[in-house]
Amino acid sequence: MGRPSGRIKLAVVMIAVCLQAPALAFGPAGHRIAGEVAASLLCPKVAAEIEALGGGESLAELGLWADRIRDEREWQHTGPWHFMNIDDGVPIAAYEHPPEGDVLWAIEQHTEALAQPGDPALRAAALRFLVHFVVDVHQPLHVGRESDRGGNTIEVRYRGEMSNLHRFWDTDVLRIEGLPETEYAARIKPLARVFDGRDHTSPADWADESLELRSFVYGFGRRARQDVVGLDETYLEAARVTTRVRLAQAAVRLAATLNGLLGDSGCEQRR
Secondary structure, three states, X not given: OOOOOHHHHHHHHHHHHHOOOOOOOOXXXXXXXXXXXXXXXXXXXXXXXXXXXXXXXXXXXXXXXXXXXXXXXXXXXXXXXXXXXXXXXXXXXXXXXXXXXXXXXXXXXXXXXXXXXXXXXXXXXXXXXXXXXXXXXXXXXXXXOHHHOOOOOOEEEEOOEEEEHHHHHHHHHHHHHOOOHHHXXXXXXXXXXXXXXXXXXXXXXXXXXXXXXXXXXXXXXXXXXXXXXXXXXXXXXXXHHHHHHHHHHHHHHHHHHXXXXXXXXXXXOOO
8 A cells, every 4th residue: 555644653653642541433422532532623603504404412422423314214315425445556636436336425415415505404404414424534534435335255263252343343443442431532632732733734634545545454464254353452552543644634623624614804812
């Protein structure tokens, strides 16, 4: 996959700032935590508009909607928007969106929809989708291989527990520490504030970062679909650190996106 980018190297160095913070993930709990951290970085004007558009729901709860509705008949077409499939060795710059859309396409579409004045219901849906997909693209296996469905067909075992590789990165990393979500959020905020104001990347860059992590995510050495892969303590610890960085980045980028869309030139003061 080549050398890690400067952004990934910087993130690994910065993790020392919050070395004692817990691991995070991208399932429901992870989305709530990312939303809570992002909310602390919003401008007051933006926070007020999000509260109005979201019907009073917090940013932490708004991010859950896209997963809740994806199996409903009306919304089944949104399933492919949660991820993108890209082969090993293919750069993000050469990637082409499939006709049904993908996570990068969805971020772009809902960013544009939220920025446009008009139907509040349409903008509210765009907000809910955008809050979810910005976090999703930071989970390495949401930028995955089609051959194993983003790790869903790879069974894994860790500390006596059975799972699959995708679910491990989505939710299981979070369970390792066993702390309440509010405490996870409180511990990740200092790292997010280190990134805040220093990040000038695009959604394609966020996907590229996830793609760069692929060699590590699959670095357990056994990839045959029939195998049960054992994740040792070294892997678990590296996953904790990686996930911590990715979710902090997701929160900062979500807040920056919303501040840019819904704020104004004076949108600098945080709550």
